[in-house]
Amino acid sequence: MNKYMTIKEASILWSVSERSVRNYCALGRVEGAIMEGGVWKIPAETKKPVRINEKENKNYLLERLREEKKYGIKGGIYHKFQIDLTYNSNHMEGSELTHDQTRYIFETRTIGVENINDTFKIDDIAETVNHFTMIDRVIDFANYELSEAFIKELHRILKTGTSDSRLPWFKVGDYKRRTNAVGDIETTLPRLVPQEMKKLVDEYNEKENHTLEEIVEFHVKFERIHPFQDGNGRVGRMIAFKECLKNNIVPFIILDSKKMFYYRGLKNWNKERGWLIDTCLDGQDTVKSYLDYFGIRY
Numbered sequence: 679m680n681k682y683m684t685i686k687e688a689s690i691l692w693s694v695s696e697r698s699v700r701n702y703c704a705l706g707r708v709e710g711a712i713m714e715g716g717v718w719k720i721p722a723e724t725k726k727p728v729r730i731n732e733k734e735n736k737n738y739l740l741e742r743l744r745e746e747k748k749y750g751i752k753g754g755i756y757h758k759f760q761i762d763l764t765y766n767s768n769h770m771e772g773s774e775l776t777h778d779q780t781r782y783i784f785e786t787r788t789i790g791v792e793n794i795n796d797t798f799k800i801d802d803i804a805e806t807v808n809h810f811t812m813i814d815r816v817i818d819f820a821n822y823e824l825s826e827a828f829i830k831e832l833h834r835i836l837k838t839g840t841s842d843s844r845l846p847w848f849k850v851g852d853y854k855r856r857t858n859a860v861g862d863i864e865t866t867l868p869r870l871v872p873q874e875m876k877k878l879v880d881e882y883n884e885k886e887n888h889t890l891e892e893i894v895e896f897h898v899k900f901e902r903i904h905p906f907q908d909g910n911g912r913v914g915r916m917i918a919f920k921e922c923l924k925n926n927i928v929p930f931i932i933l934d935s936k937k938m939f940y941y942r943g944l945k946n947w948n949k950e951r952g953w954l955i956d957t958c959l960d961g962q963d964t965v966k967s968y969l970d971y972f973g974i975r976y
Contacts, residue, residue, distance in 0.1 A: 693890035694724035865904035930961030
């Protein structure tokens with residue numbers, strides 16, 4: 679008896695969205711796929727169809743990001759990533775800046791005040807500007823092997839100039855000194871963080887190339903260690919952004935409106951990986967809509 683997998687199972691195995699799998703099937707690019715009762719059935723051993731750009735191994739997105747960054751091109755995909763990735767990642771962590779305010783800061787490097795009664799948190803502004811710099815650093819070093827030094831550098835960039843950075847026990851760009859928790863979830867004790875981070879990064883780097891699921895798994899393990907006093911979510915999502923670029927995988931943006939699905943997926947990873955994978959694939963679909971609009975192949 680033939681064994682088949684579902685659209686959802688194929689999307690996880692191939693690290694693409696369910697929409698992409700349906701398109702492959704509809705275009706006849708999945709050998710042996712059949713439709714029964716309006717549902718696609720895919721032979722279990724079927725390999726992911728190879729795109730033209732995968733044959734060429736050309737990273738169109740990374741090339742475009744570097745080009746637009748170098749020449750300061752406005753209104754393109756680099757501009758879009760800077761604003762949307764920064765706004766959503768910061769807003770998930772409590773920033774009160776709006777999307778328009780985030781865009782205004784990026785475009786003008788000033789604060790736009792529409793109402794004399796408007797107030798802004800200094801940390802929100804500092805971390806927004808710092809997040810722009812983090813994205814630039816990731817674009818520049820996307821193809822480098824992931825290292826603890828680079829992870830610490832991202833944290834240093836994010837937290838420089840914030841109120842946290844003036845606390846004597848808060849170590850900007852270094853691992854935490856005080857025990858912290860994520861809601862009701864315990865994290866790695868400070869004294870164990872260096873060895874756990876070394877183990878995590880070393881094991882990850884045993885492979886040169888990674889799938890989307892492996893990148894997400896690294897993200898889960900990173901967040902459970904929670905190596906920094908604050909800023910772990912934003913640094914962790916930035917690492918995932920870097921590794922997607924490095925592995926020529928469409929990155930994902932977790933929208934602030936989807937954060938509860940994201941947090942649920944992180945918390946329940948050991949029970950059901952599909953929840954977080956689905957949320958990341960949804961975030962990947964968001965980015966694919968950007969790439970389609972700007973005509974960037976993926």
